[in-house]
Amino acid sequence: xxxxxxxxxxxxxxxxxxxxxxxxxxxxxxxxxxxxxxxxxxxxxxxxxxxxxxxxxxxxxxxxxxxxxxxxxxxxxxxxxxxxxxxxxxxxxxxxxxxxxxxxxxxxxxxxxxxxxxxxxxxxxxxxxxxxxxxxxxxxxxxxxxxxxxxxxxxxxxxxxxxxxxxxxxxxxxxxxxxxxxxxxxxxxxxxxxxxxxxxxxxxxxxxxxxxxxxxxx
Numbered sequence: 710x711x712x713x714x715x716x717x718x719x720x721x722x723x724x725x726x727x728x729x730x731x732x733x734x735x736x737x738x739x740x741x742x743x744x745x746x747x748x749x750x751x752x753x754x755x756x757x758x759x760x761x762x763x764x765x766x767x768x769x770x771x772x773x774x775x776x777x778x779x780x781x782x783x784x785x786x787x788x789x790x791x792x793x794x795x796x797x798x799x800x801x802x803x804x805x806x807x808x809x810x811x812x813x814x815x816x817x818x819x820x821x822x823x824x825x826x827x828x829x830x831x832x833x834x835x836x837x838x839x840x841x842x843x844x845x846x847x848x849x850x851x852x853x854x855x856x857x858x859x860x861x862x863x864x865x866x867x868x869x870x871x872x873x874x875x876x877x878x879x880x881x882x883x884x885x886x887x888x889x890x891x892x893x894x895x896x897x898x899x900x901x902x903x904x905x906x907x908x909x910x911x912x913x914x915x916x917x918x919x920x921x922x923x924x925x926x927x
Contacts, residue, residue, distance in 0.1 A: 760800050761828070762787050769826070772812065774915050776847040780810055783826035792819075795884045797832035797900040804829055809912045811879070811904070813894055815843060815919040820879070820896055822904060830903060835888050835895035843892050845918040848872040849911050862891060867898055868905035872914055879904070879914065 763784040764770065772780040786798050807825025814821070815836055822830035837843040850870050857869035857880070866880035881902070882888075882895025894916075896904065 759787055760802070761785060772810075774847060774913075775845070775917070780823065781826050782823070782828070785828040786831055788831060792831070792833050794833055794886045795897050797830065797897050799830040799900065799903050801829040809907055809909070811908070811912065811914040813843075813879075813914065813916040815845070815917060820894065822907065824907065829907075830900065832896045832900040833884055835882055835884050835890050837892035838889045841891040843890070843894060843916060844873065844877060845916045848914045848916070850908055850914060851910065853905065853908065853910060855905060866893070868901035870905065870908055870914070 761784045764782065770782045772782060774780060786800060788798055792798070801824065804827045805825050810823040812821045812823065813819075813834065813836075818834050818836070820830075820832050820834045821828055850872065851874070852869070852871035854869045854871075855867065857866045858864070859866050859876070861876065866878060869878045869880040871878045877892045877894075879894045879896060879901070881898035881900075882890065882893075884895055884897050888895075
């Protein structure tokens with residue numbers, strides 16, 4: 710065989726090998742891209758929901774307060790399932806500083822914290838029994854004490870926020886089913902610490918009665 714046909718044969722074989730390798734690489738790249746797309750779809754399907762629900766300007770809901778005032782709500786925490794006793798949610802990331810409003814819903818056994826119109830915290834609470842009911846209405850925070858001990862009941866009340874002259878307060882408690890207070894509002898201790906850090910004397914606490922509408926936003 711002459712040198713020229715042999716060279717031609719080697720060239721043809723080289724082209725076939727190159728084409729085979731190129732097709733294999735393209736097939737591998739396509740499979741990798743397909744697998745990546747499948748993984749991305751799974752991640753999107755299982756991604757956690759957004760931390761909060763934000764309302765558009767001009768469409769803000771409004772909370773009607775017992776003293777006749779109104780509170781504009783700009784966003785709320787996106788809590789997708791009922792909280793259990795001892796449970797709470799706290800998320801203030803990206804929320805500006807501003808006035809604090811604490812809203813206690815006895816009907817739902819929920820305390821919500823709003824800062825500058827944005828809900829930053831929510832917790833399941835304990836409240837007073839029929840013999841020692843929790844008062845309702847609008848109250849300013851009168852006193853703060855991180856390490857408070859009640860002389861009347863000989864009991865610790867960590868991160869206490871006093872609301873009335875006769876001792877009703879928000880404070881850290883062992884929030885469990887079947888428990889109640891002597892009129893105070895008990896919240897999980899870890900939540901009480903966060904609330905204590907945010908709250909100031911004079912901040913408003915609104916307590917809605919157990920018979921109030923489940924949704925007071927208008």
